[in-house]
Amino acid sequence: MKTFVHPLLVVTVLFSNILSAQNVGINSTGAAPDGSAMLDIVATDKGVLVPRVALTATNAIAPVAAPIASLLVYNTATAGVAPNNVTPGYYYWTGTVWTRLFSGGDGWLTVGNGGTVAGTNFIGTTDAVDWVIKTGGIAAANERARFMSTGQLVVNNVGRGLNTNDVFSTYADGTTNGTTANTSTLGLRAVNGYASGTGVGVFGTNSGTAANSFGIFGTAPATTGSANAIRGESAAPNSVAITGIANTSAAGVPTTTLLRGVIGQVNGTLVGTAVAIGVQGGVNATMTVGDARGVNGSSPADDGTGVFGSSTTAAATAGALPVGVWGQAASSIGTGVIGWATSAAVTANPTGLLGIAQSNTGFAVDGANLAASGTGVLGEGNNLVGNFLVNGGGGAFTGATNGSFSYATTAASGTGVIGVGNNNALIGTLAAGSGGAFTGTGTGAYGIATTVASGTGVVGVGNNAGANTLVNGSGVAGSGVNFGVYGFASSNANGAAGAPVRAGGYFTSGVGVGNQSFAYVGCMEGAGVPRKIMGNGTLNTMVKDLDGQYALLSAPEAPENLFQDYGTGQLVNGRAHVAMDPIFAKNILVNEAHPLRAFVQLRGDCKGVYVTNETADGFDVVELQGGTSDVRFTWSVVANRANVVHPDGTVWKFAEERFTRTHGPQETVVVEKLEQQPAKNQRNPATIKPRTEVPATFSSTDKP
Numbered sequence: 001m002k003t004f005v006h007p008l009l010v011v012t013v014l015f016s017n018i019l020s021a022q023n024v025g026i027n028s029t030g031a032a033p034d035g036s037a038m039l040d041i042v043a044t045d046k047g048v049l050v051p052r053v054a055l056t057a058t059n060a061i062a063p064v065a066a067p068i069a070s071l072l073v074y075n076t077a078t079a080g081v082a083p084n085n086v087t088p089g090y091y092y093w094t095g096t097v098w099t100r101l102f103s104g105g106d107g108w109l110t111v112g113n114g115g116t117v118a119g120t121n122f123i124g125t126t127d128a129v130d131w132v133i134k135t136g137g138i139a140a141a142n143e144r145a146r147f148m149s150t151g152q153l154v155v156n157n158v159g160r161g162l163n164t165n166d167v168f169s170t171y172a173d174g175t176t177n178g179t180t181a182n183t184s185t186l187g188l189r190a191v192n193g194y195a196s197g198t199g200v201g202v203f204g205t206n207s208g209t210a211a212n213s214f215g216i217f218g219t220a221p222a223t224t225g226s227a228n229a230i231r232g233e234s235a236a237p238n239s240v241a242i243t244g245i246a247n248t249s250a251a252g253v254p255t256t257t258l259l260r261g262v263i264g265q266v267n268g269t270l271v272g273t274a275v276a277i278g279v280q281g282g283v284n285a286t287m288t289v290g291d292a293r294g295v296n297g298s299s300p301a302d303d304g305t306g307v308f309g310s311s312t313t314a315a316a317t318a319g320a321l322p323v324g325v326w327g328q329a330a331s332s333i334g335t336g337v338i339g340w341a342t343s344a345a346v347t348a349n350p351t352g353l354l355g356i357a358q359s360n361t362g363f364a365v366d367g368a369n370l371a372a373s374g375t376g377v378l379g380e381g382n383n384l385v386g387n388f389l390v391n392g393g394g395g396a397f398t399g400a401t402n403g404s405f406s407y408a409t410t411a412a413s414g415t416g417v418i419g420v421g422n423n424n425a426l427i428g429t430l431a432a433g434s435g436g437a438f439t440g441t442g443t444g445a446y447g448i449a450t451t452v453a454s455g456t457g458v459v460g461v462g463n464n465a466g467a468n469t470l471v472n473g474s475g476v477a478g479s480g481v482n483f484g485v486y487g488f489a490s491s492n493a494n495g496a497a498g499a500p501v502r503a504g505g506y507f508t509s510g511v512g513v514g515n516q517s518f519a520y521v522g523c524m525e526g527a528g529v530p531r532k533i534m535g536n537g538t539l540n541t542m543v544k545d546l547d548g549q550y551a552l553l554s555a556p557e558a559p560e561n562l563f564q565d566y567g568t569g570q571l572v573n574g575r576a577h578v579a580m581d582p583i584f585a586k587n588i589l590v591n592e593a594h595p596l597r598a599f600v601q602l603r604g605d606c607k608g609v610y611v612t613n614e615t616a617d618g619f620d621v622v623e624l625q626g627g628t629s630d631v632r633f634t635w636s637v638v639a640n641r642a643n644v645v646h647p648d649g650t651v652w653k654f655a656e657e658r659f660t661r662t663h664g665p666q667e668t669v670v671v672e673k674l675e676q677q678p679a680k681n682q683r684n685p686a687t688i689k690p691r692t693e694v695p696a697t698f699s700s701t702d703k704p
Contacts, residue, residue: 050074057084058098067093083126501525501663518665529652561641561654563588570632574623588639589655590616597638604631
């Protein structure tokens with residue numbers, strides 16, 4: 001049976017104890033309290049119940065009034081906003097805030113924690129302060145790792161600054177970050193990976209789509225001595241010091257993806273006679289037999305690149321020569337660089353040598369022959385033996401279908417091919433780039449296709465469109481998204497009759513004087529009037545006849561520049577007014593010398609009609625003999641095209657023309673078909689040693 005003790009009795013007992021003793025004991029046996037305790041509560045089946053309150057925030061005293069430091073309560077509420085929020089648990093008042101007593105999973109134990117919740121429990125800080133890991137004490141020199149408040153992780157940097165763009169960085173002995181060198185004694189290798197068998201010591205991958213992204217990147221900024229950004233050493237037979245392999249997934253990669261096995265790059269500014277090399281390969285041994293290779297690039301992929309060189313300097317100083325790949329041969333029969341593509345797959349794009357230059361003055365591939373009759377670059381495609389001119393040339397290219405193909409990747413200003421003949425200086429290229437820019441004294445560019453049935457002399461493709469050629473071939477085939485062919489005549493001269501004709505395009509068909517059909521397109525000539533099309537043939541439209549075959553309609557033509565319009569009307573009490581369309585009226589000239597010619601066809605019986613009051617804005621139709629009919633009619637008008645006056649005072653006199661004298665066909669010069677030039681030193685493919693492919697899988701011996 002429970003016994004209720006009146007509060008007054010408890011107060012009386014406690015008060016009497018306080019008066020008679022220095023401490024208080026609460027128990028059921030009447031035992032005296034322990035001498036070391038101010039309050040000694042003894043029970044085997046009961047506990048102490050701390051006051052339960054609902055706090056609102058750690059920095060708010062409510063609902064307790066004027067708490068004293070160390071006051072203990074049990075909070076029952078979940079309230080407040082971080083970092084001042086509270087959750088159920090024991091709190092004590094520090095004098096300024098309520099502080100939670102650690103319990104359960106509040107703290108991380110040295111023996112591990114259980115029952116944690118991802119997203120709720122964590123190790124770290126709750127404010128924007130770095131989290132530091134130290135060993136050996138609080139001293140700054142004992143820092144081993146620092147998780148930056150901005151998200152980066154720095155190892156062995158003793159609190160110094162972080163290099164820009166580093167997500168994870170670790171520093172070896174002597175590493176300088178800022179102005180102070182790392183003087184720790186951990187070792188000289190910041191990162192070292194070990195693997196055996198088919199393992200990988202260090203692996204880096206970049207899954208982004210941005211240009212110039214790297215899986216592993218190394219820099220060596222030393223100004224003296226020999227510093228290696230990435231170095232590989234191999235002494236074992238058939239071993240590879242550094243191998244770069246660009247692997248595709250089982251499903252392949254998009255066609256725009258660029259995979260690189262190895263890339264070497266030199267950045268910064270060079271002064272004096274300094275030489276910076278992105279990738280260098282050398283053979284120091286003197287060999288009379290065997291196959292020693294300074295650099296060997298091999299790609300078994302259909303669209304792979306064995307060796308890729310890039311020169312990214314944007315502004316070169318006078319006399320500088322930025323080069324992506326440099327090959328040099330001192331032997332009379334040596335070759336500086338050989339590109340060898342052995343893939344025979346018809347769906348692939350094997351490339352023996354690929355060069356891309358992004359510098360305004362750089363050369364992706366530079367072939368120079370210092371001999372008086374040497375050839376700079378020899379290109380041989382389709383397994384053919386290439387010919388070159390006895391007198392030499394910058395390049396000689398041979399192919400079964402395409403002799404030469406060039407492609408510029410700079411979208412804003414790239415020029416695919418630049419050709420200069422007749423010992424001229426390069427006049428220039430288009431600011432917006434082009435497929436080719438050619439300069440010559442008599443002929444700027446000349447293309448010939450020798451396949452009689454289907455050859456195309458020149459194929460031009462704009463807007464990154466697909467190329468289209470005629471099945472039966474043509475001299476020029478132009479393809480573009482908006483315009484296939486563009487012609488421009490830059491002369492603004494507006495001379496008298498007999499002045500040279502200027503046209504964006506001139507087309508002719510037939511051979512021999514008097515047998516040619518010719519047409520000027522987009523032309524100006526001596527009369528000072530622009531012409532859309534001017535020629536000696538007819539203007540025709542093709543339609544289908546009753547048998548489904550094409551038949552011709554011919555457009556009517558007049559000795560003057562005339563505009564026509566048509567319409568219908570109706571007499572009301574014998575009269576009608578026909579108003580011209582305002583756009584039509586704006587573009588015709590009507591005056592005494594150039595009257596409006598109006599024609600009326602009645603659609604019913606009346607006394608007849610006549611036309612009067614003709615202006616550019618319209619005309620009146622009046623029934624003869626004062627008739628009052630309400631007959632319908634159709635009408636047509638013909639008027640001279642109005643002259644056009646430009647802001648500079650230039651006048652296009654359309655209305656003044658009648659049988660204006662003009663030009664006939666242009667004189668042409670027949671360029672005879674080129675005969676094949678005699679060749680010398682023809683290269684026999686059989687004498688070129690095939691390059692051994694690097695296997696898709698490899699093993700390496702790590703040198704720690």
